[in-house]
Amino acid sequence: MQVIAKRPETLTAEPFTYCPGCTHGIATRLIAEAIEEQGLINLMAGVAPVGCAVFAYKFFNFDMAEAAHGRAPAVATGMKRGRPNMHIFTYQGDGDLAAIGTAEIVHAANRGEHISVFFINNAIYGMTGGQMAPTTLAGMKTTTSPYGRNPEDIGYPIRMCELLSSLVAPYYIERVSLLSPGDILRAKKAVNKAIQYNKEERGFTFVELISTCPTNWGFDPDKAREWAKENMLPYYKLGVYRDKGAGVE
Amino acid sequence: MSKILMKGNEAVAEAAIRAGCRLYFAYPITPQSELIEYMAKMMPKVGGTFIQAESEIAAINMVYGAAGVGKRVMTSSSSPGISLKQEGISYMAGAELPAVIVNVQRGGPGLGDIQPAQGDYFQAVKGGGHGDYQLIVLAPSSVQEFADLAADAFDLADKYRNPVMILADGMLGQMMEPVEFKPAKTQEELDALANQHLSWCICPNADGDAKHHHEINSLELDPEILEKKVSKLYEKYAEVEKNEVRYETYNLSDDNEILCVAWGTAARVVKSAINELVAQGKSIGLVRPITCWPYPYEAIASAIGPKVKKVYVFELNSGQMVEDVMIAVNGKVPVDFWGKLGGIVFTPADIQAKLEACF
Amino acid sequence: MPRVTVDPFYCKGCGLCIIACPKKILRFSEDINDKGYHYAECFNQEDCTACRLCYITCPDVAITIEK
Ligand SMILES: Cc1ncc(C[n+]2csc(CCOP(=O)(O)OP(=O)(O)O)c2C)c(N)n1
Ligand code: SF4
Ligand code: SF4
Ligand code: SF4
Numbered sequence: 001m002q003v004i005a006k007r008p009e010t011l012t013a014e015p016f017t018y019c020p021g022c023t024h025g026i027a028t029r030l031i032a033e034a035i036e037e038q039g040l041i042n043l044m045a046g047v048a049p050v051g052c053a054v055f056a057y058k059f060f061n062f063d064m065a066e067a068a069h070g071r072a073p074a075v076a077t078g079m080k081r082g083r084p085n086m087h088i089f090t091y092q093g094d095g096d097l098a099a100i101g102t103a104e105i106v107h108a109a110n111r112g113e114h115i116s117v118f119f120i121n122n123a124i125y126g127m128t129g130g131q132m133a134p135t136t137l138a139g140m141k142t143t144t145s146p147y148g149r150n151p152e153d154i155g156y157p158i159r160m161c162e163l164l165s166s167l168v169a170p171y172y173i174e175r176v177s178l179l180s181p182g183d184i185l186r187a188k189k190a191v192n193k194a195i196q197y198n199k200e201e202r203g204f205t206f207v208e209l210i211s212t213c214p215t216n217w218g219f220d221p222d223k224a225r226e227w228a229k230e231n232m233l234p235y236y237k238l239g240v241y242r243d244k245g246a247g248v249e
Numbered sequence: 250m251s252k253i254l255m256k257g258n259e260a261v262a263e264a265a266i267r268a269g270c271r272l273y274f275a276y277p278i279t280p281q282s283e284l285i286e287y288m289a290k291m292m293p294k295v296g297g298t299f300i301q302a303e304s305e306i307a308a309i310n311m312v313y314g315a316a317g318v319g320k321r322v323m324t325s326s327s328s329p330g331i332s333l334k335q336e337g338i339s340y341m342a343g344a345e346l347p348a349v350i351v352n353v354q355r356g357g358p359g360l361g362d363i364q365p366a367q368g369d370y371f372q373a374v375k376g377g378g379h380g381d382y383q384l385i386v387l388a389p390s391s392v393q394e395f396a397d398l399a400a401d402a403f404d405l406a407d408k409y410r411n412p413v414m415i416l417a418d419g420m421l422g423q424m425m426e427p428v429e430f431k432p433a434k435t436q437e438e439l440d441a442l443a444n445q446h447l448s449w450c451i452c453p454n455a456d457g458d459a460k461h462h463h464e465i466n467s468l469e470l471d472p473e474i475l476e477k478k479v480s481k482l483y484e485k486y487a488e489v490e491k492n493e494v495r496y497e498t499y500n501l502s503d504d505n506e507i508l509c510v511a512w513g514t515a516a517r518v519v520k521s522a523i524n525e526l527v528a529q530g531k532s533i534g535l536v537r538p539i540t541c542w543p544y545p546y547e548a549i550a551s552a553i554g555p556k557v558k559k560v561y562v563f564e565l566n567s568g569q570m571v572e573d574v575m576i577a578v579n580g581k582v583p584v585d586f587w588g589k590l591g592g593i594v595f596t597p598a599d600i601q602a603k604l605e606a607c608f
Numbered sequence: 609m610p611r612v613t614v615d616p617f618y619c620k621g622c623g624l625c626i627i628a629c630p631k632k633i634l635r636f637s638e639d640i641n642d643k644g645y646h647y648a649e650c651f652n653q654e655d656c657t658a659c660r661l662c663y664i665t666c667p668d669v670a671i672t673i674e675k
Contacts, residue, residue, distance in 0.1 A: 025667030078314025
């Protein structure tokens with residue numbers, strides 16, 4: 001008998017600290033698998049965010065840096081410039097990347113830093129207990145938008161793939177979801193492509209993963225996936241926004 | 250090597266490059282802009298990295314990343330920009346990352362003005378960022394010393410795995426003086442520097458060691474473990490206090506009737522005033538802290554000669570270092586303070602008048 | 609014959625693998641693990657096709673599949 005699916009070598013034995021059924025874990029695994037498949041375990045380093053993935057530095061079985069909230073793209077820039085022969089990625093939530101760290105992500109993308117950014121969009125601040133994120137949908141109730149997000153007052157949810165696609169430098173930008181096995185397989189391809197481009201030093205790569213937060217949305221894990229399909233996907237359109245390697249500009 | 254006439258801002262940049270710094274990240278601000286401009290010009294010529302970051306916050310986090318991969322790295326700014334860097338400085342102290350931060354101070358608070366000041370002493374020495382930590386703080390008072398301290402700052406940062414701040418001011422940054430540089434590091438020395446931190450920094454797992462897993466991190470949710478980690482930091486700081494205190498004494502003698510304490514640009518002016526008064530037959534000594542942290546408490550205490558009536562502190566602020574002087578003097582003699590605000594630098598005549606009034 | 613194993617150490621009993629399995633051969637165990645979760649288990653290895661859907665869906669990388 002042969003093992004055809006198991007924990008990749010690029011993960012430590014440490015169990016994830018995510019809630020049961022939270023798709024953060026799938027994103028974490030896909031990144032680990034891509035790094036293993038590209039044979040990069042000894043040359044890779046990641047930057048963990050402040051958010052539910054704050055312990056990502058314990059999960060990945062290679063060198064990791066913890067960054068201050070939102071600053072991962074700047075930290076990754078310093079790491080990549082300091083050791084250009086290494087390959088660097090960041091793992092960031094939507095509060096981390098699209099609120100407090102907006103300047104850092106926009107400018108790292110604009111410089112075309114040779115890093116990969118994995119952006120977990122769950123429309124909420126998970127770690128701090130379900131507050132409104134810049135990606136929270138219009139009308140969506142959170143602990144800090146108890147009457148529903150009112151776009152007239154606080155603005156519409158930010159679409160980061162679209163925003164970053166207005167920049168010239170980024171090499172690859174795609175939005176995928178983690179809401180069914182099929183979606184996960186498509187997400188796996190996107191994550192693999194980002195890591196492959198990273199390995200080939202093509203430029204800045206960005207994958208947004210539509211994810212769930214069963215705990216703060218108040219649904220069971222399966223219902224959370226259905227809710228995201230119905231409510232998030234119409235606003236956050238899946239697809240390739242930029243792929244210079246495939247002629248998508 | 251012969252002396253070159255240079256602005257302090259350029260001299261510190263040149264000295265950093267000679268010390269093996271090949272990564273520099275910063276954001277423009279007066280009165281330190283010559284520094285960032287010098288780096289923009291020179292880094293490409295030595296195969297180094299220069300990035301004009303989108304903000305001081307981004308710059309200090311790039312420094313965090315570059316220090317995390319074990320390389321000599323520097324950033325610089327002036328007061329308002331240094332405020333923005335405090336988040337990153339606290340994280341670097343927590344993660345024990347070596348790096349050099351230059352503050353070419355200007356008048357504050359807020360946007361203040363762009364004239365020389367010393368109002369960031371508390372911020373540099375007593376905290377600045379959140380949590381329990383210490384920066385090593387070096388205060389030059391000439392262009393030559395500004396350059397010399399740059400090289401020393403990198404060595405101290407590497408030795409103690411701690412961020413080091415050079416606390417200068419707009420006067421030192423803008424002023425031109427002759428400087429003699431230490432020779433630049435040889436390729437061999439540069440290679441050694443690039444490899445000195447491989448036991449802990451983020452680096453390729455060259456021999457595929459299954460246990461290789463380096464973390465750059467300041468997070469620890471277990472209070473007992475965090476307490477241990479912070480206590481270890483303070484053991485390290487105690488070592489720094491034991492080994493690295495630096496100061497200059499000037500005209501100290503048992504005849505001193507007044508002992509002055511001043512740092513940086515203020516100390517230069519005080520020295521001129523002392524020279525005048527010594528020529529008139531008065532006896533006044535000076536202690537000039539070069540390390541603002543670790544602070545030369547003992548040096549000041551033992552400089553209080555038998556005839557000293559008063560310790561007089563002069564600063565370009567509302568009275569910040571004077572608190573450390575009071576700790577050092579510990580009530581033995583009265584401590585007086587005089588300072589100028591708003592980015593105004595007092596003149597030797599101002600100081601002379603203050604000192605004459607003591608006799 | 610393929611074999612699917614769930615490691616109770618990692619499993620958080622979220623049930624996503626149970627939903628994903630086209631053969632419906634996964635269920636919650638009677639036992640609980642150290643964290644108090646009824647972990648998933650396979651009650652009919654014979655029907656497993658090694659399609660990997662359970663592995664792909666599992667957020668806690670608790671599943672190993674052999675063939
Ligand atoms: C400077 C700073 N501000 C606020 C916080 C508190 N904080 C921790 S995580 C977080 C939000 C995380 O949300 P998100 O990035 O969406 O990630 P998720 O937890 O949903 O994965 C906040 C506000 C912090 N750690 N640092
Ligand atoms: S709080 Fe939400 S996002 Fe965070 S781990 Fe739990 S379910 Fe996932
Ligand atoms: S491999 Fe397929 S058939 Fe086998 S248990 Fe998993 S999902 Fe079911
Ligand atoms: S998907 Fe994973 S964690 Fe969830 S019940 Fe199945 S094995 Fe357990």
